[in-house]
Amino acid sequence: MPKLQRRDYYDTARDMNWAFSYVSEDEVFPEELSKSFGIHGEQWWGWDEPYKLTYREYVHNQAGKDDGIYSIRSTIARSNLYDNLDAGWKSAIKAHYGAIPVPEYFASIGEARMARFGRAAAWRNMAAFGTLDECRHGQAQIYFPYCLLGKDPQFDWAHKAMHTNEWGVIAARSLFDDMFTANDAVSTAIQLTFTFETGFTNLQFLGMASDALHVGDIEFGALISSIQTDEASHSQQGEPTLKIMINNGRKAEAQKMVDQMFWRSWKLFALLTGISMDYYTPLESRTMSFKEFMQDWICRQFMDQFKDLGMNVPWYWEEHFLPELDWVHHAYHMGVWFWRPTVWWNPDAGVSAAERDWLEQKYPGWNDRFGKKWDVIGDNVRTGQIEKTYPATLPIVCNCCHIPICSPSIGKAPRITTHNGRKLNFCCEVCEWVWKSQPERYDTHLSIVDRFLAGHIQPPTLEGALQYMGITPDVAGNDAQAYAWNGASRLAAE
Amino acid sequence: MALFPLQANFRGDFVVMLVPVDDGDSMSIVADKVAQHAVGLRVAEKSAAKCVYYDGRELPSAMTVAQSGIAPMDWIEVAYAE
Numbered sequence: 415m416p417k418l419q420r421r422d423y424y425d426t427a428r429d430m431n432w433a434f435s436y437v438s439e440d441e442v443f444p445e446e447l448s449k450s451f452g453i454h455g456e457q458w459w460g461w462d463e464p465y466k467l468t469y470r471e472y473v474h475n476q477a478g479k480d481d482g483i484y485s486i487r488s489t490i491a492r493s494n495l496y497d498n499l500d501a502g503w504k505s506a507i508k509a510h511y512g513a514i515p516v517p518e519y520f521a522s523i524g525e526a527r528m529a530r531f532g533r534a535a536a537w538r539n540m541a542a543f544g545t546l547d548e549c550r551h552g553q554a555q556i557y558f559p560y561c562l563l564g565k566d567p568q569f570d571w572a573h574k575a576m577h578t579n580e581w582g583v584i585a586a587r588s589l590f591d592d593m594f595t596a597n598d599a600v601s602t603a604i605q606l607t608f609t610f611e612t613g614f615t616n617l618q619f620l621g622m623a624s625d626a627l628h629v630g631d632i633e634f635g636a637l638i639s640s641i642q643t644d645e646a647s648h649s650q651q652g653e654p655t656l657k658i659m660i661n662n663g664r665k666a667e668a669q670k671m672v673d674q675m676f677w678r679s680w681k682l683f684a685l686l687t688g689i690s691m692d693y694y695t696p697l698e699s700r701t702m703s704f705k706e707f708m709q710d711w712i713c714r715q716f717m718d719q720f721k722d723l724g725m726n727v728p729w730y731w732e733e734h735f736l737p738e739l740d741w742v743h744h745a746y747h748m749g750v751w752f753w754r755p756t757v758w759w760n761p762d763a764g765v766s767a768a769e770r771d772w773l774e775q776k777y778p779g780w781n782d783r784f785g786k787k788w789d790v791i792g793d794n795v796r797t798g799q800i801e802k803t804y805p806a807t808l809p810i811v812c813n814c815c816h817i818p819i820c821s822p823s824i825g826k827a828p829r830i831t832t833h834n835g836r837k838l839n840f841c842c843e844v845c846e847w848v849w850k851s852q853p854e855r856y857d858t859h860l861s862i863v864d865r866f867l868a869g870h871i872q873p874p875t876l877e878g879a880l881q882y883m884g885i886t887p888d889v890a891g892n893d894a895q896a897y898a899w900n901g902a903s904r905l906a907a908e
Numbered sequence: 909m910a911l912f913p914l915q916a917n918f919r920g921d922f923v924v925m926l927v928p929v930d931d932g933d934s935m936s937i938v939a940d941k942v943a944q945h946a947v948g949l950r951v952a953e954k955s956a957a958k959c960v961y962y963d964g965r966e967l968p969s970a971m972t973v974a975q976s977g978i979a980p981m982d983w984i985e986v987a988y989a990e
Contacts, residue, residue: 745922752950787922787950794949802949810915810924819924821917827983828915828924837981839915839924863926867913867981 424466430535431459448531449598453662461534461654465647472543476550479640486636487558495630496565501894502762503629503699506690508559508568509759510622512575513582513686515555517590522548524594524602528651531599537651544607544648551641558637567888571758578884581756581862582685585816588859589678600655604668605675608652613716614679615645618687621707625691628699653723660724672720673728674851677844680735681742681815688743689750692773693764694894703776705739730844740777744784745820752791753805754891755876756883762894763788769899783822795900808879811861813838814845833857912973913980914938918946919987929973935960936969942986956988 434442439455467475490496496504525548528541559572575583593605619642626635659668684704691704702710713736717727728735751761765773765788773780794802809818810828819828819841829840833853839861840846849856862879865871871882880890909932916927925945929938939958947953960967962984967976978984 748950749923784922786952790948790950790952805945807928807945808926810926820922821924822922827985830915830981830983839981866926 420468424468427468428466428536428539429459431456443531443533445598447527447598448533449600450533451600451659451662451664451667453533453658453664455533457662458533458537458658459535461532461537461658463536463540463650463654465540465650467543467647472546476546476644479643480550480554483554483636483640487561487633490633491561495632496562499631500629500696500699501760502694502696502764503625503631504566505759505762505894506622506625506694507631507634508566508571509686509690509694509757510618511555511559511569511572512758513586514618515552515559515572516576517586517594518548518552518555520590520594521606522552524597524606525648527597528599528602532603532651533600537603537655540648540651544651547644547648551644554637554641558633568758568760571889574884575758579862579865580758580883580885581811581816583883584862585685585811586682588816589682592678592855593675600659601671603651603655604659604671606652607649608656609672609675610679611645611649612652612719613676613712614683615649616642616711616716618683619645621687621691621702621711624701625695625699628701629696656723656725665724669725670851672725673730674848676728677730677735677848678815680738681812681817681841681845684738684743685746685750685817689747689761692743692776693747693769694762697766697769697772700772704743705776708739730847734842734844740779741783741822742820744773744777744780745822746817748784748787749809749818749820751893752803753809754893755804755880756885757891758885758889760891760894763791763897763899765792766899792900795897805876807876808863808866810839811863812841812845813859813861813864814840814849814856816861817841839863912978914942914978915981915983916942917983917985918942918951919985920951921946922950924983931972931974933973934969935967935971935973935976938973938984939969939986942984954988958986959989961985961987 433455443450522545525541525544529538529545532538532541556572559569562569576587593610594602597605619638623635623639623642626632626638656668659665688704691700691702691707721727747761747764750757751763754761765785770781770785770788774785791803794800811818812828819839829843829846831838831840831846831850833850834857836857838849840849860868860870865882866874866879871878909930912929912931912933914927914929915924917924925942927942927945929941933941936958939960942960943958957969959969962976962978962982
């Protein structure tokens with residue numbers, strides 16, 4: 415029998431849409447799982463994406479990718495490459511491994527929801543591949559750090575982190591549950607695949623892959639580059655979904671979903687990637703500052719794509735987002751370093767004399783905003799008063815992003831509001847807007863400070879908090895460079 | 909006398925913190941309790957009096973928390989007197 419060419423059967427195999435007669439549309443696509451936004455049945459059938467794959471092709475491609483990265487892993491395992499990596503870079507990949515692999519499985523749940531409840535067959539087909547992609551990402555990113563466990567118990571947190579109540583994990587889980595795990599199919603396409611993956615994942619994976627190769631971490635660079643090739647395809651589910659919403663008069667709803675999740679993603683991204691790029695990556699290996707990456711990938715490329723689709727720049731862009739590019743991750747970094755026993759990696763202060771010069775050059779005013787505080791910290795280290803570089807209380811965290819409420823240099827009041835008798839704190843107007851846009855969705859979620867005040871953390875001390883967060887002495891973070899940055903700073907001053 | 913949680917920051921610092929005080933504490937004690945989490949840790953020490961600001965006004969140093977109208981988990985700022 416002659417073999418059909420791919421083009422002769424592909425659309426038939428992919429586009430098996432049909433109108434239901436024995437069951438209602440609502441029974442097949444319940445609103446809570448497949449929210450229609452009022453767009454009915456066949457309006458969704460025009461959904462189309464550019465990556466046209468068959469299952470056979472998909473399996474062939476993925477097997478090749480896995481062969482590639484696992485053979486690099488087994489080759490490098492016989493070398494001392496990891497031992498020679500910079501201590502700050504090791505912290506960057508530990509932070510990544512704790513925050514990312516298990517949420518890849520969360521993303522697999524989101525993809526599986528679209529594979530069943532996406533409202534077009536072509537979309538369900540694409541999402542089935544996306545489900546498999548995310549399983550591959552979860553498995554590879556847990557296996558690779560597992561292989562490093564013998565060198566450092568902090569790598570155990572690649573698997574453990576998401577199952578704890580560590581404060582950064584609470585922030586990450588709140589975001590990922592909102593976006594991936596507990597989202598309807600249409601919103602997942604717009605918020606996860608378009609907003610998060612097209613915007614932020616590109617930055618996280620391409621930026622860190624580039625830095626990894628510069629520092630000589632071939633294994634990590636190969637791993638996340640391989641993952642990024644999947645993201646490039648399945649992230650395309652967002653754009654056709656967005657087009658259908660716009661074409662059917664639902665631009666306002668789509669815009670709101672993007673605006674909400676862009677902001678939520680930004681806050682976590684600044685925490686995770688911002689500090690990794692500008693403080694943990696060795697100075698000589700930095701290709702760009704975090705702000706420059708953001709300006710290139712987000713402010714230019716992502717926003718151009720966004721505007722080309724007929725969408726507007728988020729309402730908070732000029733007043734809130736652009737100003738935060740200058741300071742927010744620097745404040746987060748100082749907080750993570752000062753509260754370093756509460757994280758599963760060793761924060762690299764990254765403020766030697768040369769690093770401070772670089773920070774001031776990339777972020778004019780850094781010395782005035784943050785350098786002066788590092789001076790005080792450095793003095794305490796230099797005079798042996800290490801106890802003064804550790805926290806004795808908790809920071810207040812935002813009830814939306816769940817990250818400590820910071821300010822650039824002068825005192826800024828948190829936005830305190832009351833909802834149904836419950837006092838809430840927000841770090842900024844945008845987080846308050848996101849929370850209040852869906853209070854029924856967020857109201858029962860307690861921040862780490864809410865839990866402390868409610869008596870969930872016992873004894874109510876830092877030690878009790880560490881126990882609550884699952885942090886054990888063998889993984890509790892400490893200064894990555896054993897305070898060598900301070901010696902360098904002192905010599906420069908002398 | 910009862911434990912009284914506040915949100916507080918010291919002017920010049922970068923983060924808002926949970927600071928437990930007592931409702932019988934005067935504002936000068938409150939200022940010291942906030943300062944101990946920031947001054948000499950991230951904010952340089954100065955030889956100057958410290959003031960408590962609440963709801964846009966400076967509170968008298970002898971006023972107690974109970975007299976001040978501050979509610980649990982309200983936000984205060986502590987700063988060196990200019």
